[in-house]
């Protein structure tokens with residue numbers, strides 16, 4: 382019985398959904414078991430994610446993402462930080478949310494400078510690493 386992972390845009394969770402067959406999964410319009418939302422996007426396997434990592438990272442516009450860090454409401458910020466954390470992958474995504482929340486909640490603008498700088502550095506370094514490993518494989 383195939384199981385697929387989905388990211389739910391409704392509640393921000395990653396959920397597993399079971400299907401009777403691969404064909405049933407193709408035809409289905411799955412709903413989130415947590416919140417009932419139909420806004421689910423299929424999560425590809427680790428293997429395929431790893432292969433396309435350079436592409437995924439290249440699609441991240443650092444300035445745009447950091448721009449969203451400023452002035453967004455807490456609800457959309459929480460969804461955004463989870464989403465970007467996933468796009469960045471586990472290595473740099475794992476503590477990303479904590480860092481982003483620190484930046485977001487900082488009353489003192491100086492508090493925001495360090496996390497932003499760190500994020501930018503990490504994202505750019507990750508892009509370079511991914512591009513290098515793509516070129517060598």
Ligand SMILES: [Zn+2]
Pocket residue numbers: 389390391392393394413414415416417418
């Ligand atoms: Zn949901």
